[in-house]
Amino acid sequence: MNQSIESILRILEGLNTIDLVAKKLNVKKNTAIKKLHELRKLGFVETFGGGKQPRLYRISRRKRLKIGNPGLYDVINKNSPIKLVKPYEHKIINEKLTIEEAIIRAIKSGEFRPILASLALFNKVRDWHRLYKFAKNENVRRKVGALYEVARTIIKVRKMDEKTRKLMLNAKNEKKYIIQGLRSKNFQDIEKKWKVFIPFNYADLERYNE
């Protein structure tokens, strides 16, 4: 590695904005953009945000490997207004994680934020039968049906076909808790209908309106 690049990487290592890069390198904004472009071409820069959010550049002294397809956290972050902090980089080789499978994986994680954020994914479901198949494999059919109904109370969601809905509703021998020990004060009607405990209250879903 060229020495000057290495010293620049040491200075910039971590999260940066364009302005911060310009300040750290003591250069004009245009020069900072050029430098970032150069570093990105070499594979040292990852970009986040943009649009309404500030554009962030994560600079590392290691080259970022480009192998595999986005994992669960990436799929949720791309499709949900509720963003998750990735606890680790997760990549799937060979296959692409579908929206349908991502919903099931979020439920299986048993974690509050991934499940909450994944509600938005119901609006992106293209194949309800595929969703049912994954749910059946993991024995979470009633959980999926219940969370789908919760999602419909707060966001615009495509309609699940009647056949899939009935199959989900008739599932037997499934666990009641989506997150162990958490029950809802506000969605008891859905809980009763689907025989599962919803881990959210209205206040949790407010984040979708922010």
Add this chain to the structure above:
Amino acid sequence: MINLEQQNELFKVLGEKLKKRIECYVIGGSAMMYHGMKPSTKDIDLVFDHEKDREEVEKILKNIGYKERETRVIYFGKKNTPLLLQRDEARFDLFLNKIISTVLSEGMKERVELIYEYDDLIVKVISPEDIIITKCATERAGDRKDAAEIIKKVTIKWDQVIEESIYQASVTPYIFPVFLFDFLEELKEDLKAEIPKKILDEIRKIGEDMMEEKLKKK
């Protein structure tokens, strides 16, 4: 030598052939390749939590032409050696929980930064800090070079390294911080690795205290 592309292909084959989901941890040079710190490695080091999972992978590798090799050739006189399987230039070292003088701890598992899914094979890559820990008790020249490269490429979280070495001392018969101190001092002296003096002093102090404690018990 095996590069990342070849390693990927091998994992793909394993993942496709597995009949159930298996998790393993990738350490050593293989882990360094995922972190973008090394272009190739001599062997693929995998650590399993369960004997059955290791057996499953062993069975598949043998079915695709890998042959078992005598462990003593590479790990003479060492404990907790891996199962060695080789085909042409590619070698798998399959460990079970323990890696020579180190234990794959819960802390190491929690610090995993990268997870790759090859169908049913889930490969978890240990952190750069933990690669240093696993390399510090091996006495192999290549491991020193690798560790120096890691220190060059990453801002090491030294508190994690120290904490893990203390934990290793509690679960292995070794005074791990002494290994770590010797290892890091050699890196600093011989390979000019940038290790803060404060850190070396702290590790030396921990090692000395542990030795004193051990002597008192005797």
